[in-house]
Amino acid sequence: MKTVSRVSSLLLALSCVLVVACNKKPTETSAEAVASTPAPVVTASAIEPVTPAEPTPEQMEMAKKKALMDYATMEDQYINDSKAQWASDAKASSTFGDKSSSGPATSNMAINVKGAVDGKNWTNNQQDIGFDWLELSYEKPVAATEVRIVFQDGDGVEAVNKVELQSTDGKWNTVWEGISDQKRDKRGGRTWFVRSFEKTPYKVKAVKVTIANNVQPGYKVIDAVQLVGE
Template sequence: MIFKLALAILLATTFATTAAADAFSLALHANGGSDTTLYRGEPLLVQALLILEQDEAATVALAGGQPWTRALSLTLLDGAGQAVPLEWATLGGAPASSLAFTPEATEISAVMGLAPPVLDALPPGDYRLEALFSTEESAAPGAWKGEVRAPRVALKLSAEQRPNSPPEQVYRHRLLARWHQLNDRHEAALTELDAALEQMPGDVQALSDKAEVLVEMNRGDEATAVLQQAVSLYRQQHPDATHPPRWLLRRVQELDTYSVAAAGTTNDAAPTAIAAPPAAVPPAATPPAATPPATAAAPLAQEQPAAGPRHWVGDAALPAAADGQWAVAARAGSQYGEADYSALRATGAPDVPGTDDHPNAWCPALRDSGSDWLELSFEQAAPATEVRVRQSFGPGAIVKVEAIEPDGQIHTWWEGVDPFGQDGFAEDAVWFGVQVPLTSYDVQKIRLTLDLGAHSRWKQIDAVQLLGATPR
């Protein structure tokens, strides 16, 4: 079916491959995010995203025609750092055996999962998820040979079921529906989505999910009606938006292609060409509201910054910092795309040239109404003195900066109106910085709150750097 091509994508001819060992990166999304609380009675769905990082074409293929996911391994570590023995299921259909990457088509994803009873059998607490993709011993002749690890993903397994508020219950039903869908239990998936829509009839994402399931059941007319309803509701709910978010537009395009794809044929002998733009598997669930997630600890008193906010226009103007670390994981209240423009794009060092509307930056789903947030995680928790945010497009919308300790304690470093300007225009990327005296506590995360109504341009963040002392 057309949506299962998110895992297998389209077929094409073989590309020549001369790829360096570090040609790829690997990213993880757990239940639609990169930092997730897991509740009882729900599955864990992990999307692994393999990304080409070089400018030359490359082919990934395993000896003997094995599916490419055979080279992918997931490991769940408990709070003591011990691996939990688990058997992960590869979901959503048979993965391709050969993948052709090009500079224009750079990503493919697979979904692996654990059933609710498996998670229910684990003790509550903090966990870490690791992933390794290695073809060192299994690469086919002429294919890429190497290995790459994903940044660890923090997971918290609750002893309770998900809270009973309507948004949280819609989240739960959508997650269970995705689990059933990926296991080819489409009627069960529809039942869960109907329950979600009974809770919140205007939930656009639940309607979009339902349209996808209906297409996989060959009920295209019903899917069209449901998706038209989703687009209409989105426009009613966001009258100032110029167009629906990218994930909804993609669903419309996929539905438009459905009748053509259903009548077409494929050549199973050809390597899978990575689609451009990438049709990554949609998150199983999106946070129910564009507000920061609740934490067990109450925010601490606001700390006045030693100097800030400060601005530097252009990378050359930014003072060097030897003690900085880039974010390794991120999540957001919304994101314009599931791969491009996602929260994950704000991790790592800057990779957007100058100032530009670019898919390598995080972009909220809405342009100029409401508020949104971006939360960045750093590998090493340590005392900190400064955070620097590279705004690659539409600067001037940050209104709050918070630092979060490993135990969830929140410290407000700055809150106010960004004095950079009112029109969101700059001739180069704009760095936004907030300084504080060296903290007496370790900082694990930084949360940024944006006023999307600050100006009419899209807001995009390319990278976030945390400065401070050596980890203790």
């Protein structure tokens, strides 16, 4: 009888274990658990940099031609502007060769700035000392909106520090003063320094350009100066 009792007890215990095991729920992966799992970190070193393709010789040549075309279009618009006029006379504070025994050469005199762009220039006498100015007169007084100064090879374009306009009653008015943000235009042989402003309430008959020589050391070379207005 004891043996039967032991067997019965053993079978009963085994049955309980099986019931508990069957009733135990499998482990579920919750949305919160997935969300809390950190994403893999991608370091900068793991990302391969994309190296831009080098332009081909044909592309470089095309870009150069486009820059030249843009420059030619800009100059053509300025030169043929119906509202612009060229100086009828000019004088300057100094001329290259002033201190020589023979005086300045004709090729450097301010009178060369008279008229349209033509490759004839005024060159000042100081490379990095003090200030120089160039004064231009115009035949037709206008209510002005813009001044355009043409520098040969960009020589001096960074040194412009003041633009003044003279009214028909002789009064000078400063329309711009500061440090030039204009750089040499590498697309062509000339650089245009352009300053626009509100239309003047007075008629303008002359323009005066002042240059700070030490801002851009070297001789300053100006071909022509346009006055724009109506």
